[in-house]
Amino acid sequence: MPCKTYKNALIETAASGAEPQGDLRAHLAGCADCRAAFEQERSLFASIDAGLHVTANAEVPASLLPRLRARLGEESAPRRIWASNWLVLASAAVMVVAIFAARAVWRTNVIQQPVVKEVKATVPPHVTVTPQNHDPAVEPLVKKDDVSKHRLAIANNQPVHETPVGRKTMPEVLVPHDSGVFTSILCFWLRSLTRPF
Amino acid sequence: MQELVLVQPGRTVGDELAHEAALADTRREFEERLAECGPLAYRVARGVLRNTADAEDVAQEALLRAYRRFDRLRDHNRFRAWLVRIAFRLALDRLRSGKRRELRDTLWSQPEHHPPAANAEDVAASNEFQAHLDRALAELPEKLRLILLLAAMEGHTIDEIAATLGISTGTVKSRIFYARRQLAEKLRCHAKLIKTR
Numbered sequence: 001m002p003c004k005t006y007k008n009a010l011i012e013t014a015a016s017g018a019e020p021q022g023d024l025r026a027h028l029a030g031c032a033d034c035r036a037a038f039e040q041e042r043s044l045f046a047s048i049d050a051g052l053h054v055t056a057n058a059e060v061p062a063s064l065l066p067r068l069r070a071r072l073g074e075e076s077a078p079r080r081i082w083a084s085n086w087l088v089l090a091s092a093a094v095m096v097v098a099i100f101a102a103r104a105v106w107r108t109n110v111i112q113q114p115v116v117k118e119v120k121a122t123v124p125p126h127v128t129v130t131p132q133n134h135d136p137a138v139e140p141l142v143k144k145d146d147v148s149k150h151r152l153a154i155a156n157n158q159p160v161h162e163t164p165v166g167r168k169t170m171p172e173v174l175v176p177h178d179s180g181v182f183t184s185i186l187c188f189w190l191r192s193l194t195r196p197f
Numbered sequence: 198m199q200e201l202v203l204v205q206p207g208r209t210v211g212d213e214l215a216h217e218a219a220l221a222d223t224r225r226e227f228e229e230r231l232a233e234c235g236p237l238a239y240r241v242a243r244g245v246l247r248n249t250a251d252a253e254d255v256a257q258e259a260l261l262r263a264y265r266r267f268d269r270l271r272d273h274n275r276f277r278a279w280l281v282r283i284a285f286r287l288a289l290d291r292l293r294s295g296k297r298r299e300l301r302d303t304l305w306s307q308p309e310h311h312p313p314a315a316n317a318e319d320v321a322a323s324n325e326f327q328a329h330l331d332r333a334l335a336e337l338p339e340k341l342r343l344i345l346l347l348a349a350m351e352g353h354t355i356d357e358i359a360a361t362l363g364i365s366t367g368t369v370k371s372r373i374f375y376a377r378r379q380l381a382e383k384l385r386c387h388a389k390l391i392k393t394r
Contacts, residue, residue, distance in 0.1 A: 015378050051330040056349035058243045060236040
């Protein structure tokens, strides 16, 4: 056991790593217990320092930097091939319009063809319309000129010769096979432009 | 073939190319520091975590985080200090999460992790004392622990540590002194381990 008077001085001197000075040095020269305690403290601090050295200077794994460089490469690799922003948006818009146009043209053809056949089969070519037997359901299919004639005839209390309802069919144009879709889209746009609201 | 670049909304191609060039400069500058600072980040992390695998993960994360925010660092000469803080903070977070605590303890107890040493280092490298030392180190306040690790790393002078942490050299010295004394207090009861080896 070290002497109580010098115990703290022993520890602090050992902790600082300095050599004992003054009274402590003289005491250590004459006190074997304090000298042993001092050596033990110095040994403890030396072991602590050595242990810290081992902990703080651990060998760096060889995979650290290669792995990191690979991840850095992933981080800074946005070089995908793209067009400029407006061009991408315009292309996307054209694609969407083309898809809808093609779908609308297809649906129009599919729906109109059977209706035309059915009307041709059921409605006689000439119908005499009088105020008594006039069917308003037929009126939307009648041309504007016919409507005027029809109303004039009704006003004059005369029979009216109605134009054939089923004759309103789609015009057909023969185009090369490879430009069929383009022509369909063009027709759709033209129809949509001329269609009354 | 024409090379195209990815453009973000609101940016022109010219802006994008300038941004790409700036990114390349940032990466070049960062990689220049990597060889020196990669091991530093790893050792700080390992000093806290005491596990090679965890330390490597944390070092990678710290370096990636530093890379992502590198352009925000006003004074690039403060990079080391900045990285040390990031690595230390991440390592503490990982330690607190405790997800791999059992694995870490298991790996740490394996003797092949300790390099051979001589004299005092030989004693300190003994598994039992080293385990006590690491436990005592983990119980130290954070600022004392970090300063001890930095002081124990090869090539770190007191002035460099002071510059790294932004404190005075006197503060560094006093913190090292108190940290070593606290470690000695905790390890004194294990001093027999030193004597017997």
